[in-house]
Amino acid sequence: MVLDSSRSWFAVTPTVGGRAAVLTFRGVIDLATERAAVEAVQDAVSALPPPDVVVVDLTPVSHFSVKGIYLLRAVADTCARRGLRLRVVVDPDSITAVALRIGGPTDVPIFDTVEAATRAD
Structure with a gap:
């Protein structure tokens, strides 16, 4: 899915394999x-x-506003209702990681790589 407006550009690429769906934003x-x-x-x-x-x-x-935090909370709630486990991957030195540490969902594990997130129990 791609959204391109005069102000914002966004895309998400889903990849499903094995027991994991990876959504790359x-x-x-x-x-x-x-x-x-x-x-x-x-x-x-x-x-x-x-x-x-x-x-x-x-x-x-490239940009993660407070709406991104709301998005993750909604995703976490949806996953919990369906019995799915949610994991988030961010560059630990990024502004996104800082935003998640300050205001992100505390019940969602954060990983440095997709590989680590998919391997974790």
Whole structure:
């Protein structure tokens, strides 16, 4: 899914393999792109049977606003209702990682790589 408006560019690429769905986000997660991001995640999550894993890879994201934190909370709630485990991947030195440490969901594990997130129990 790609959203391109005059202010924001956003794309999510789903990759499903084994017991994990990896959703790689690129571009900007803000007010203009939040709805598209939520829809992309919910489409991917609805296709998975429990107790599978949903990995949200935010490493390519160029801008992560407070709407991104709201997005992750909504995704965490959706995954919990469906019996899915959510994991987030961010570059530990990025502004996205700082935002998640300050205001992100505390019940969602954060990893440095997709590989680590998909291997973890």
